[in-house]
Amino acid sequence: MTYNSEEMQQILEVAFKRQQDGEYTREQIREIALELGVSSESLQAAEHAWLKKAVEVKQGQMSNNQKRKEFKSHLFIFIAVNSFLVLLNLVVSPSYFWAIFPLLGWGLGLLLHGIKTYLSNS
Incomplete structure (x- = not known):
């Protein structure tokens, strides 16, 4: 049986979700990527993009809390x-x-402040 890259990714995501008991080190991720044929440059770029996105999400959460x-x-x-x-x-x-x-x-100003705080996505 053969799988295309999207199917392979979905299968691996399911496998990773089933193995929820452990964490992965950077070295383990690198080894998995190498086995899948992912270059170290692509992996490094993906890690950098993921870290940047995680920081943005955290800042957004902090901003919303503030x-x-x-x-x-x-x-x-x-x-x-x-x-x-x-x-x-x-x-x-x-x-x-x-x-x-x-x-x-x-009260009108407070209402507008509440709408901006709780209903806006920015």
């Missing part, structure tokens, strides 16, 4: 300040609810 922390901080400050303004409004001039204006304005 954005979420900043939004939570913004939300906490929004709640604290606007609670104070509503209480101040109720004490000083209960007949006119002026606290609604900063509440709505800032």
Whole structure:
């Protein structure tokens, strides 16, 4: 039976997934690549591309975590300040609810911040 390169790659991926108990050293990967006819230059380029992609993914995760922390901080400050303004409004001039204006304005900004943080892919 013969296999094309795509089928060979799929078979090897299944075999590697089944062997989940161990890790591979760089030397073991190099030996496997040599047995498969992959040049050391191609292997080195592939490793470099993989490492670069892994770093980008890690930075993206860190960036997303930072954005979420900043939004939570913004939300906490929004709640604290606007609670104070509503209480101040109720004490000083209960007949006119002026606290609604900063509440709505800032609330719109907070909503946009939340959308940017949790719904955008960038």
